[in-house]
Amino acid sequence: MSVLPIHFNDIAEACHRLKDIAHHTPVMTSVTADRMTGTKLFFKCENLQRVGAFKFRGAYNAIAQFSSAQLKTGVVAFSSGNHAQATALAARMLGTKSVILMPSDAPQIKVAATKGYGGEVVFYNRYTDDREAIGMRIAQEHSMTLIPSYNHPHVIAGQGTLAKEFFEDVGVLDVLLTPVGGGGLLSGCALAAKTLNPQCRVIGVEPETGNDGQQSFRSGKIVHIDTPATIADGAQTQQLGEMPFAIIREYVDDMLTVTDAEIIETMKFLAGRMKIIVEPTGCLAAAAVLARKINVSSKTVGIVLSGGNIDLLRFAALIQG
Amino acid sequence: MSVLPIHFNDIAEACHRLKDIAHHTPVMTSVTADRMTGTKLFFKCENLQRVGAFKFRGAYNAIAQFSSAQLKTGVVAFSSGNHAQATALAARMLGTKSVILMPSDAPQIKVAATKGYGGEVVFYNRYTDDREAIGMRIAQEHSMTLIPSYNHPHVIAGQGTLAKEFFEDVGVLDVLLTPVGGGGLLSGCALAAKTLNPQCRVIGVEPETGNDGQQSFRSGKIVHIDTPATIADGAQTQQLGEMPFAIIREYVDDMLTVTDAEIIETMKFLAGRMKIIVEPTGCLAAAAVLARKINVSSKTVGIVLSGGNIDLLRFAALIQG
Numbered sequence: 001m002s003v004l005p006i007h008f009n010d011i012a013e014a015c016h017r018l019k020d021i022a023h024h025t026p027v028m029t030s031v032t033a034d035r036m037t038g039t040k041l042f043f044k045c046e047n048l049q050r051v052g053a054f055k056f057r058g059a060y061n062a063i064a065q066f067s068s069a070q071l072k073t074g075v076v077a078f079s080s081g082n083h084a085q086a087t088a089l090a091a092r093m094l095g096t097k098s099v100i101l102m103p104s105d106a107p108q109i110k111v112a113a114t115k116g117y118g119g120e121v122v123f124y125n126r127y128t129d130d131r132e133a134i135g136m137r138i139a140q141e142h143s144m145t146l147i148p149s150y151n152h153p154h155v156i157a158g159q160g161t162l163a164k165e166f167f168e169d170v171g172v173l174d175v176l177l178t179p180v181g182g183g184g185l186l187s188g189c190a191l192a193a194k195t196l197n198p199q200c201r202v203i204g205v206e207p208e209t210g211n212d213g214q215q216s217f218r219s220g221k222i223v224h225i226d227t228p229a230t231i232a233d234g235a236q237t238q239q240l241g242e243m244p245f246a247i248i249r250e251y252v253d254d255m256l257t258v259t260d261a262e263i264i265e266t267m268k269f270l271a272g273r274m275k276i277i278v279e280p281t282g283c284l285a286a287a288a289v290l291a292r293k294i295n296v297s298s299k300t301v302g303i304v305l306s307g308g309n310i311d312l313l314r315f316a317a318l319i320q321g
Numbered sequence: 322m323s324v325l326p327i328h329f330n331d332i333a334e335a336c337h338r339l340k341d342i343a344h345h346t347p348v349m350t351s352v353t354a355d356r357m358t359g360t361k362l363f364f365k366c367e368n369l370q371r372v373g374a375f376k377f378r379g380a381y382n383a384i385a386q387f388s389s390a391q392l393k394t395g396v397v398a399f400s401s402g403n404h405a406q407a408t409a410l411a412a413r414m415l416g417t418k419s420v421i422l423m424p425s426d427a428p429q430i431k432v433a434a435t436k437g438y439g440g441e442v443v444f445y446n447r448y449t450d451d452r453e454a455i456g457m458r459i460a461q462e463h464s465m466t467l468i469p470s471y472n473h474p475h476v477i478a479g480q481g482t483l484a485k486e487f488f489e490d491v492g493v494l495d496v497l498l499t500p501v502g503g504g505g506l507l508s509g510c511a512l513a514a515k516t517l518n519p520q521c522r523v524i525g526v527e528p529e530t531g532n533d534g535q536q537s538f539r540s541g542k543i544v545h546i547d548t549p550a551t552i553a554d555g556a557q558t559q560q561l562g563e564m565p566f567a568i569i570r571e572y573v574d575d576m577l578t579v580t581d582a583e584i585i586e587t588m589k590f591l592a593g594r595m596k597i598i599v600e601p602t603g604c605l606a607a608a609a610v611l612a613r614k615i616n617v618s619s620k621t622v623g624i625v626l627s628g629g630n631i632d633l634l635r636f637a638a639l640i641q642g
Binding site for chain 1: 353368369373595629638
């Protein structure tokens with residue numbers, strides 16, 4: 001039996017840190033979706049979280065545990081996605097500075113949002129530079145603390161608060177599904193869910209082209225893949241983090257995949273019927289249920305909609321397709 | 322002093338009827354919107370209500386008060402918009418039948434949604450037929466009860482539950498703004514708001530081209546206009562209802578207008594920053610604040626986002642514009 005990087009108590013403590021800081025996001029239901037699937041579905045709307053994604057939970061929980069020396073020098077993160085904005089906002093709220101490494105071709109809207117939250121953006125060339133090496137160098141030179149986007153116990157504990165909140169709001173769930181990129185969300189939520197209801201089936205969902213997590217889950221060791229081609233940009237990670245994987249092996253029941261076409265159909269359903277904008281990666285878990293990748297009839301099913309950050313013109317183009 | 326069609330107690334009773342029936346819709350906030358306006362804004366998300374609009378509150382509250390004889394014969398409504406779907410769903414939930422009169426050129430998606438909720442749809446020609454006459458004839462021939470979309474005390478009381486819920490969730494507001502079509506939403510909310518906080522300024526917002534309510538408010542008598550050209554289809558009413566107007570004269574502080582361009586900018590902001598889909602009419606109140614039609618600095622401001630029913634392709638086209 002492996003030693004796990006966090007325990008449920010870390011999630012409970014993270015809940016206290018995030019209380020009245022993170023949004024207590026709403027849980028939505030849809031009679032139409034229930035009828036389509038023959039079950040009772042609950043959608044946890046982390047697209048309505050601060051910075052538009054669950055990532056705020058983990059970033060804030062990590063920086064909130066900085067020592068006063070760490071707070072004086074600040075935090076470094078590398079991300080072209082939601083962890084960037086989450087780190088910048090959490091740092092500002094906690095009175096410390098943030099340096100965010102972003103690829104020089106990152107969408108202007110994400111760069112602007114990160115700067116808007118007070119982050120100092122440093123660009124790197126994604127084809128020639130090693131962002132980890134640059135991040136470590138900046139952190140060392142300025143005595144700053146690097147917070148990775150998923151392979152960190154405080155980040156995982158922060159993401160786990162989502163599942164605890166979800167269970168407290170809707171009661172015990174029979175099944176819980178989350179999207180999977182590096183595994184921070186799935187692992188934190190799996191630990192929380194299995195602690196609150198050991199009978200709950202916890203399932204991660206990936207894009208079909210980027211099923212490194214499924215391969216790792218089945219083989220029992222972390223599988224590394226080339227950057228997958230998928231519209232789910234938050235799940236274009238090449239492998240699970242070691243810490244998330246240790247928890248996933250222990251607590252996750254299955255890993256499923258969905259196609260980009262299924263993601264787009266789900267995005268249309270969530271927009272058209274439920275009036276919410278969910279980014280492609282945020283649709284993964286819902287897509288697995290709506291596309292019947294799993295039999296969930298007569299069960300209470302929790303679905304995590306993990307984020308809503310998508311360029312509006314891109315969103316418009318996808319729902320027109 | 323005129324006799325008002327309803328009193329606050331009718332709203333309180335409607336709250337009991339709607340408890341665990343209507344969604345208790347979330348209230349959202351936005352740091353960005355607060356910074357843009359120098360105030361603290363609260364958005365009541367009725368686009369996330371059942372059938373995608375506040376109309377469910379009024380329709381259900383009306384049908385829930387039917388006698389057993391009325392329930393046996395059913396309800397008639399005429400609407401090309403959200404009242405149609407609201408009446409169909411509320412009727413089904415209360416075990417009675419509904420006949421919904423819709424124009425023969427109504428969007429297919431709205432016809433399908435109304436039928437999906439169990440409504441029997443009867444078409445009329447909007448250029449040659451008198452829908453009120455047809456509705457009355459159907460109601461009389463089949464001893465059914467006609468429920469108008471705003472000029473009815475039980476409908477107004479139902480819509481007022483929105484403001485009561487809003488105040489209970491966020492505390493006392495200094496200003497409350499709602500969209501205005503026939504006046505059911507504004508009047509119900511004004512009565513609730515002024516009862517809970519007599520100092521609250523209550524403001525209705527219309528499209529600039531369809532400012533019949535503003536004209537009526539200023540002149541003290543109901544002004545009738547030609548059907549206005551505006552993207553806010555729910556505010557294309559030609560005049561306020563008599564019952565709403567009696568309450569509006571008593572309790573509303575001002576009526577503002579916004580342009581279609583301001584509505585579209587607001588729709589983009591709500592989608593891009595807050596990740597929610599709000600139909601043009603649903604954006605009216607938010608547009609007045611974001612376009613600075615009112616000075617709200619250093620106040621707590623409640624904004625009703627009244628609905629989210631817009632065809633996805635139309636939505637995509639508007640946010641691309």
